[in-house]
Amino acid sequence: MRIDINCDMGESFGSYTLGDDAAVIRSITSANIACGYHAGDPLVMGATIRLALDHGVAVGAHPGFPDLMGFGRRALETFPGEVKHYLLYQLGALFGLARSHGATLQHVKLHGALYNMGAVNERLAREVCEAVLAFDARLILVTQPESVLARLAAQEGIAVAREFFPDRAYTDSGALAPRSMPGAVLHDPQEVRERVLRLVQEKKVQTVTGQDIPMEADTVCVHGDTPGAWQLAAAIRQALESSGIQVVPMHRFVGSKPR
Template sequence: MTRTIDLNCDMGESFGVWTLGNDLEVLPYVTSANIACGFHGGDPGVMRRTVAAALRHGVALGAHPGLPDLMGFGRRVMDISPREVYDLVVVQVGALAGVAASQGAALHHVKAHGALYNMASKNRELATAIAQAVRDVDASLILYALASTVQVEVAQELGLAVAQEVFADRSYQSDGSLTPRKEPDAMIVDADVSVRQVLRMVEQGKVGTVQGEDIAVSPDTLCIHGDQPGAAMFARTIRQALDEAGVTVRAARS
């Protein structure tokens, strides 16, 4: 049976005079883009240009809300309440929806960024705040969430469409979480290793962990990071491997 997967990438994370990532080089190979909304990265001009570039390539638009932490790039854990999380997600999703509407387009999905994503994958109250915010802004949006976590459960309970996400360029812990970036081997930098992990997840529903165990995953969407060195090469190599394996690559559907 032919498998289907979405290939997504975090984008639009430059701001001001600071440039991050290789968005234009990666866009030809992905099917959905998670676009920063100004809190952890991005600014109004970057948001507009990234939306336009994604539309030129026929790539689905997603909001990528993060913690209000430009200096830490949204990757530092914060003591934040569910009410605050709800508010910041509403504002960021609403902002990118407005940018998309100004170009005759609409959002397709929402994916939390960085520490917010990881916190909500383990904390039911924060996961509920994110899912409720997405539903209240636009209940037709798909929530991208780390596979087999409480964030998936909560979103489904609230009636949201969910795309369970796996990662091409990150290693896994035995509890299904991603290895923290500060630890060794958190990032997969060898494209061949990444391809083997990707094909095993898509074809067998399994991924190896740094502890040497296998865990089950149900991948709907596959993430690569646009800010890592060689991102365009990674995207091209993974897309080619999926195509050669007979895997249909398209944006997630509700």
């Protein structure tokens, strides 16, 4: 059995620092690097790419809405074609910096409101697929299992990495519980470890109502801006590897190799 651990990174901006990237990087296998719209800037992007390369971590793009003040978590209304071009702009920026460091891009994972909207909004999801196909059809698209985006991407021949959030509760429908719901965010490291192991070994997750639902995933997300994220990432990796589960970058078992 194989699984990838991803983390949103490079979300500092100017003199503002967010997350302990240098500590988290030691336990993950894929880095989702902010591309300057919701967070990050050229210097931070370059430094994060270098950090990933130094630790053998695969590089991916983490594009979001152009919303620095809202950290990309506000749902913005867009005209047809806007989202596609937002993504192309951000992918191009990260690709240019990655290439200057001798790195390749492995995947794309949307950020915040864009991620949530892409999971359910067909028009937006279609634009995401169009952007990936136009930029590099070999990129892996990270998204929620059974989402609208996952379905459309598969139809277009885009490799999909199904993502699981071990520190977030799920509803009976398999969707993420809204953060406003009591118990939506889990803080007990032991509970998080057990959820990850059960997901990989039994392909099941317990919902907010206590019901078990089937779920499969290729990558597990650790939120880099969560206090103690590096400790959680280390605990998850240790639990997986001690159970005989290989923790490797997603391109090793999902779709094609990165460019």
